Amino acid sequence: MTKQASAFNNEITCRLPRSRASVPRARAMLHAVLSTWGVTQDVLESAELVLSELVTNALRVRVPSDRQVGVRIARSLADGLLRLEVSDAGSGRPKVQAPQDDETGGRGLLLVESLAHRWGVDERASGIGKTVWVELKAPDIVAEPVGREVAAVMVRPGQRVRAWGAWHAVRTVRTESCAAGGPAIVLGLDEGPALRVHAAEPLTVRDDGVPSPQESGESTPG
Structure with a gap:
C-alpha cells in the first residue's frame, strides 16, 4: 500500500535519537503542531496513539546506534487528511500480527490499522531503511493562519x-x-x-x- 505525499502541505519534520525519551518527545511535538491545525480531540488522541506506536516500533529495529528516527507530520487540506510518517534505517517490513488472547504483545499494528484511513510502508529515498506512514481522516483540519x-x-x-x-x-x-x-x-x-x-x-x-x-x-x- 503506497501513496505519494505530494498532495500534502504544511509539514513538520524532525529527527529523534534512539532513546525511550523520543516517544514522549514525538507526542509533545504532535500536540504542539495539531493545536494550531484545528483537529478534533478524537483525531488528536488517535494520532497520539498511532505516532507513539510507530516511533516505539522504529526504536526496536536493530540498526547502528548513530542512526536516528525520522518523524514527519503533514496535512492535506483538500482531502481532510492528517499524515504521520516514521522512518528508520532497519530492514524488513512491519506486519500485522494475530496474537492469541493470552498474549500481551503484538497488538500495536492492529491498533494502527483500526484507526487508520490508510497506511503502508515505503522504501526510503536514500535506499536505506523504510518509512511507515499512516493517514487519519481529519475533516476539521484548518489552513495555516496568515502571518x-x-x-x-x-x-x-x-x-x-x-x-x-x-x-x-x-x-x-x-x-x-x-x-x-x-x-x-x-x-x-x-x-x-x-x-x-x-x-x-x-x-x-x-x-x-x-x-x-x-x-x-x-x-x-x-
Missing part, C-alpha cells in the same frame, strides 16, 4: 510568533546584548523556553487578539 514577516525587534506582547513548528503567544519582550554584536531580543512565550534571537532576525508573526500582559494581569519584567 507576516517582521524583524524580531518589532515583535510586541499580544502577538503570536511562529517558532518550533507552532504558533506561540508572546507574553513578554526584553532586549539584551548579543555576543555577535548588536542587541538580542528575548521573547517570553506562553509555552516552552524563551526565544532569543538577534534583533534584526526575521520572525513570522500574526495579530489575532491575544491579550497583552497588561490586559491579562501579567507583569512584564524590565
